[in-house]
Amino acid sequence: MKRLSAVLVTAIVALCLVFASVTQTVAEVSFKGKTVAILIPYSVGGAADIMARQMLPFMGKQIPGDPTMIIRNMPGGGGIVGENWVYNSAPADGTIIGQFSTSVTDTIFKPDKVKFELAKLRWLGGVRETTIAFSSKELGIDKGTDLAGLKKKVFFGTTSIQSPRAMLPRLLMRILDVDHKVVTGYGSSGDMRAAIRRGELTMTNDSQSAYFTAVEPMVKEGIVVPIAQEGTVQDGKIVRDPRLPDIPTYFEIVLELKGESIRKDVRFRAMETLAFLAGVRRGWVYAPRVSNATFDAMAASFDRFLKDPDMIAHFEKAIGFKLISLNASQAQAIIDRVVEIQKSDPEAIELLKALAQKP
Amino acid sequence: MTGNRRLTWLAILVVLALWIYLAQDMAAEIGAASMKGLLRVFAWPAFGYLLLGNVIGFAVGMLPGLGGPVTMALMLGFAFQLKMDAVEAFSFLLGMMAVTATTGDITSVLFGIPGEGSTASTIVEGHPMAKKGEAGRALGASLMSSLMGALVGACAIAVAIPIVTPLVLSLGTPEFFMLTVAGVTFVGALSGGSVVKGLAAGGLGFMFSLVGLDMQTATERYTFGFIYLWGGGETGGAGIGLVPATVGLFAIPEIVDLATKGGSIAQAHVGRLGGVLQGVKDALRHWWLVIRCSAMGTYIGIIPGMGGPVSQWVAYAHAMQSSGKQDQVGTGVIEGVVGPGAANNSTLGGALIPTIAFGIPGNVTTAILLGAFLILGLRPGTSMLTKDLDVTLSLVWVLVVSNVITVSVCFLFLNQLARLTRIKGTLLIPPLLLFIYLGSYTHSNSIGDIVITLIFGALGWLMVTFDWSRPALLLGLVLGRLADNYLWITYSRYEFGFLARPGVLIILGIIIVSIAYPLISQRRRVRAAEPES
């Protein structure tokens, strides 16, 4: 019996080898008969996971050889486990694509746990999204610039002290001398919206997709007002996100109230750094050892995929706003800029690290 | 006792009157939309997808390896690929989710291994019944109470529609914190012989929950340098996963026990399965307990972060406490099967309420459902309670129809299911071990999950041997992380002013009573017994 099973296993292996060699005779890069996995470094059912699962059907058909597309989840360490694995252990044949959201900020806030070099990751593309801070009507303000001279104490809610998203509004309130308290420990942004309704919090911020689906209705109900947006990086500058033309960026508010001289302030520089760090909100990456030919083929596939009108239409319907994507070279340019800032402005980086430890 | 009952009836009447007063404008509208919603569920192909969802949910609930939330997320992509519309998609997804707690109870009763994270409590009383050869009765009771619980949870959504704002927003984080403490004391105080050991086990569970990255200062607590122990999620979270710990605590000792005792699971003669009918009668006889536990389950579902893993134990503690059989914990007390069976099913209905009304998901399951809603173009919020009311009520019907179908099908197969307890242990052990490890592994797809299962397996086995309360430890683990976060939110927001909030004081009173009552009644029983001896 043992001999029989050994024969069976050998037969299967041999069959597979034949199969593999047949597919490899094609000269150009092709993933025919292979499985390409998008590796999500978070659990099943999170925002990143759900987005990837929606995109999957559109992705495969743009990749040469029409491979089977699957999602693989490798949660842990707030994303670090999966990020490290893609960089160090994933196969070099291009069948694993990482979809990262926090790899950029992780290199700053968790340097001793990160086992990859940001500058060496190869970016296939990404999507841009901004974040929006909003405050409860209880504060009695109508717009961001009203924050200056606010008499009431602000209770600002966030999930964890390390949350990079919450650092921009925290820095804004520091620059404007707003009396505020950072309340940490909420499980999700949904919990914080509930806390705002109960009057437990008076300010928080949220992602663009949550803003359109959950916060805008609250604005219409008259419960909250939008304060400021992070903006997006365009041609090396931080500008208002074209999908939210009426909400000013944090930078506009600070410059209007404090004048141009504030640009030299380390807090302002730290804010700018944060906006660049978030330039590629979610990006798809290859490990550095994937061959150039494979990288080029996949980058071209992603370009086609991100321009696919069916995919864009699906997303507009699903998330309620236009998808703005970055191709490989655009994403790489933003990451290069981040790497450069990390080297050139250590003072701003130190301030951000301190913010990640104390409210 | 009669005075007590009269008082409860009075309370029900007052609540009913209040509801009618608040809902008078909407009652007719709810009625009409409810009919429309029912027709949408029975339309083709939505009904076909509902049945498909039921089938998948049936298997997922039974298999200890697969949790409802994980499978639902995996099925999400399937729903997109088939281009289902809104009603079809949630007939499928919710139809699947609605039955996992029902069939999960079956695995818990038969094998002493939790089919779902939210059905572990059914083991404590249900599995001893299976060992005594009463598997049929335990299954009958748990299925019937599951059905009743699901119905109460579904009705709760409809009932909540006019009063949703006060219902969801009346309690704040300070009250949530107090409720976590109350939950652990309920279960700790119950643990059979020794209240001291029960409370200590709950405290240890709290300490285990601290493993991971702390949210306030990002301190690594008890992580020994392993990133695995930081916990998942984009912002950190509990380092010890609920499923690996639950499976370890309850399933590993069962495997050891099964192999040591030899033979099959049922060690006494399994009589005719007429017991099933007896179990159904048990559930009906305890209808008032079922309603109370279902109501608790629904309300716990509304509270953010809590869900089936919490409500089952609170219901269990309540069922045992009110049965007056606290000293018979773990011997197969039928109330201890009926109570949690109802509560873990009603929780889903409760968790849907804030999801629908405010887009605020109560737990992981509803967070995934919310994602699906958004993608399918449904916007939770006031429109779901006005313009799209029929869609909301078709959700209610999905819960009702799915559970009616599943429970009926289960009754057809109960004979075959109960016979599983007579299969030889050696044949069962490898598949059971497969599902134990697979279940814990799917928590974060890491070998670390398996190590956690082994550690908690050893702990669970020792706790069984030396008579410590595993439920209290597990509930401490579930609630500890929430309590830690709630405490800090409370303190940084209100400082010590939170102690003066009326809600906090009321819950504090309940906690004191729940500790004092068993002590007093124990003493009274001792005193009553004295003259005889």
Place this chain on the structure above:
Amino acid sequence: MSFHGYSIAFTGALFLMLAWGLWEASKWEIQASLMAWMIGLPTAALLALQLARQIIGTDETPAPADKDEPGVFNASLLEQQGETLDPAEERRRTTCIIVWVLGFAAAIWLVGFQLGVALMTFLYLKSARESWGAVVSITAAVLGAVVLAFDCGMHIFFAEGKLFVWTGLSTSPLFTSVCYNVSVLVGAR
């Protein structure tokens, strides 16, 4: 050591573990350690009380002979049926199953989930002297469930076994092509 002695040792071990936990917490800032103090100190007091009661002998924990609790079958019922288990035999079986439970975990770690579970199922059933029919069918069912349902069907990410990592071999192309051919067979592609 008697059952009573082991029981005291277990309580003592829990107490020591908690004491270590509190000592560790003393290194953290108050935001991170408050919960540990609030819950840990009363728990330590309860454990100390329990330990004292057990040592003095006023604890009401039932001895194994007359206890009746979750996970352990009521001994009296067994005796009613005239089946009693020799304590030495019971100890041997317990040790045996613990080794198997650990063995399954080790095999998963060493050769990966799919092969590890199948291998251990085969060995376990063989060592239990089951018939060939049962051994083959259950092993095949276990392997089939893991590969077809969980790997191919649900794409659960099974890590490569350490043995393969160390030797530089890889099983994942094997399972990938199995899944691909299955999907072609069932017409999913």
